[in-house]
Amino acid sequence: MDEDPEAKMKEQKEGGGEVRYRGVRRRPWGKFAAEIRDSTRHGARVWLGTFNSAEEAARAYDRAAYAMRGSLAILNFPNEYHTPGTASSSASSSMPEGDQQGKQVIELEYLDDKLLEDLLDSEDKKNKKT
Secondary structure, eight states: OOOOHHHHHHHHHHHTOOOOOTTEEEOTTSOEEEEEEEGGGTTEEEEEEEESSHHHHHHHHHHHHHHHHGGGOOOSSGGGSOOTTSSOOOTTTTSOHHHHTTOOOOOOOOOOHHHHHHHHHHHHHHHHHO
16 A cells, blocks of 8 residues: 555556556646645635646645645645654654744543542532632
8 A cells, every 4th residue: 555656656657558657637738737626615626736747736636635734635745744642652642843932732541530529529518728
């Protein structure tokens, strides 16, 4: 499943097949169009531009996908993007690296109702003594 896109491209060129990239279409006059679907706008197409090569168009798609979806994006050239969280297992590892700077992560532990009542009762008893 983790195929190297560049090796795939070389293999297809040698076999005579045309290279296909996610988000890229070849125009009848030979240029390559790139677009991406925006899930926040009910799958509306976002035009990324027309390019001279399929690789340029695929990289434009990758930039847009990474900007929209961060490390969860499916990319044409995944080796060109650093995926944060591979070295650590922090709770915030699913956020893009740029979003982690300057933010504090707070983890909350669930306490059952009985413990909460005991804590409140002990606080009430403490307040009555004073």
